[in-house]
Amino acid sequence: MLTLEDLARLRREGRPRGMASVCSAHPLVLRAALRHGLRTGAPVLIEATCNQVNHQGGYTGMTPADFAALVRRISAEEGCPPGQLLLGGDHLGPNPWRALPAEAAMAEAGRMVAAYVAAGFSKIHLDTSMGCAGEPAALEDATTARRAARLARIADETARSHGLAPPRFILGTEVPPPGGADHALDSVAPTAPDAARATIAIHHETFAQEGLEDAFDRVLAFVVQPGVEFGNRNVALYDRTRARPLTAVLAEEPGLVFEAHSTDYQGPGPLAALVEDGFPILKVGPELxxxxxxxxxxxxxxxxxxxxxxxxxxxxxxxxxxxxxxxxxxxxxxxxxxxxxxxxxxxxxxxxxxxxxxxxxxxxxxxxxxxxxxxxxxxxxxxxxxxxxxxxxxxxxxxxxxxxxxxxxxxxxxxxxxxxxxxxxx
Missing domain, CATH: 1.10.400.20 (putative tagatose 6-phosphate kinase domain like)
Incomplete structure (x- = not known):
């Protein structure tokens, strides 16, 4: 069965394959995903976001343990083998508490990450790019990387203390607004290649400085903007020509792929092109x-x-x-x-x-x-x-x-x- 670790290798070999990430807490959506996985034999990757599910309950009222129990119960009812199910945490960082001073917000983020890992979530997207009280709305890469490393350490320590395999990480933060844009869209510019290179480099350097080389070795993908988005009324479709300078960065990082957020409503052609071009992790939620x-x-x-x-x-x-x-x-x-x-x-x-x-x-x-x-x-x-x-x-x-x-x-x-x-x- 396809694993997240396979994605970069298969792309290097010219045999790209991908994995949809189902970002929803609706029981019928979860049941559909698990039933579909059982029928196809493909891995079922289901993710929860920091606002939706966290150690304080989130807007669903569920902790990570609650959400994991819900998904596993439905999985068992559908007869989906446990090894086919992957759980991920999305945008894990201080976002739900960004009205607090940075240290207080990061303390809550640490407790949230620990709760996710302890509940068996093995794919962890660390997103520490947002400013907290008294800070700019978007932080520079150096601060973002230090905060991501802090949360990665908590994730690894939690996994060790619970006898769990160490988590795989997704880093990078140039993502669309959760749930889509509020305005009409003409087009969305892909991440600049030099910005992607800088983000990768500073996270690598920071993790090494913090003695977290092993954690960085488990970074599977960086989140960048491929030029896809949806608003209230329309959709910006993927244009591989505009994204080509960005996707060329992966030639310099053979162990990585990119993760694409807000791929809802893209349709068959753009989704296939995203996978072929190095965005094999496709996040989908509101479309479902x-x-x-x-x-x-x-x-x-x-x-x-x-x-x-x-x-x-x-x-x-x-x-x-x-x-x-x-x-x-x-x-x-x-x-x-x-x-x-x-x-x-x-x-x-x-x-x-x-x-x-x-x-x-x-x-x-x-x-x-x-x-x-x-x-x-x-x-x-x-x-x-x-x-x-x-x-x-x-x-x-x-x-x-x-x-x-x-x-x-x-x-x-x-x-x-x-x-x-x-x-x-x-």
Whole structure:
């Protein structure tokens, strides 16, 4: 089975392969990823972010141990072998506590990294680039590298004390905003090659100065900007010509690859090009919950037309109410008029509606929808009207959960094809 350590070697050999990184805490997305992995035999890399999951609970209310237990439970239910599952921690650093003075924020970051490693997360992205209270918003490479080395030491010490294999690290911080940009995008400039070289060099030098040469040997990739991003309304697609000076840096670093963030909505061609060009780790999250929401809203419309007494789009109405009652997770990201904000609340590509699915009212509305349609035969015209991609479900008893997982899997399959070009050719 493909491992993270294989990626640089396979690229050097002219046989590039990749690995999708599923960044979501939604149980149906997790189930889809694990079910897809079982079917394909490919490794299943699932990651949690510092804001989403941390030692204080994060916005999901889960610690790293809680999240790991959830994923492992679903994995066991799906029959996915434990050795096929990889857990990663994304953007681990002081970001959730950057309003605090640097030392206090870094102390919390250290506790978070320790919690991730102790819970069995073996792929650790250290991101210490953001300024804390009284500091510039973005720090220079030297400070960033010192703070990353500090967290790497904590990670290694935690692994040793728990009898675990030492973690593999991802370094580098030139990444898009978590969850996508808030503005319309024309294009996104790739990282300058000299900036990438400088970042790699100063981290290497700093880790050596701190006696962490062994930890640096376990650095698999650096995060850079390949020129991909999505905003609320549009997507900046990968242009390999513009990225060629950046990807040339890998010829000087044969043991490394690049990790690409915000690859959501890129589609088959750009994803395949990213893998071929040296970005074999493809982070995806909002696209997966977007297609889940898309399917849920289609079912909401179908039930409105098909099921007596169901009401008129009660799921969409519930989500509108829940989001307006608790606007903190979308308000600063969705500019414009009231009509603009209404559209973005439900249909933005950044999919901040994903934060609201755990709400009790939202769960109740989803449960009511799936109960209304479970076992019903939906006629072909309704599928063609509201979800043409699911036409093969026409006129047979519907399993709503299976349909939702199927729609998420359709996106995962695009990533799998990009990551496994040998299977495409076969």
């Amino acid at each position: 919950t977007f297609v889940l929401r898309e399917a849920l809203y289609a079912l909401d419309l179908i039930a409105t037309e098909l099921v007596p007494g169901y009401g008129t789009r009660p799921l969409a109405a519930t989500m509108e109410r829940v989001m307006r009652d608790r606007p903190a997770d979308w308000q600063r990201h969705y500019p414009g008029s009231a009509a603009d904000q209404h559209l973005l609340r439900h249909y933005s590509l950044s999919d901040r509606i994903r934060y609201y699915w755990p709400d009790p009212e939202a769960r109740q509305a989803v449960d009511a929808l799936t109960a209304a349609l479970a076992g019903r035969r939906v006629p072909l015209p309704l599928w063609r009207q509201f979800l043409p991609a699911a036409e093969d479900h026409a006129d047979r008893p519907l399993d709503p959960e299976a349909l939702l997982i199927e729609r998420v899997t359709a996106s995962l399959a695009i990533y799998h094809a990009a990551c496994h070009p040998d299977e495409r050719k076969g």
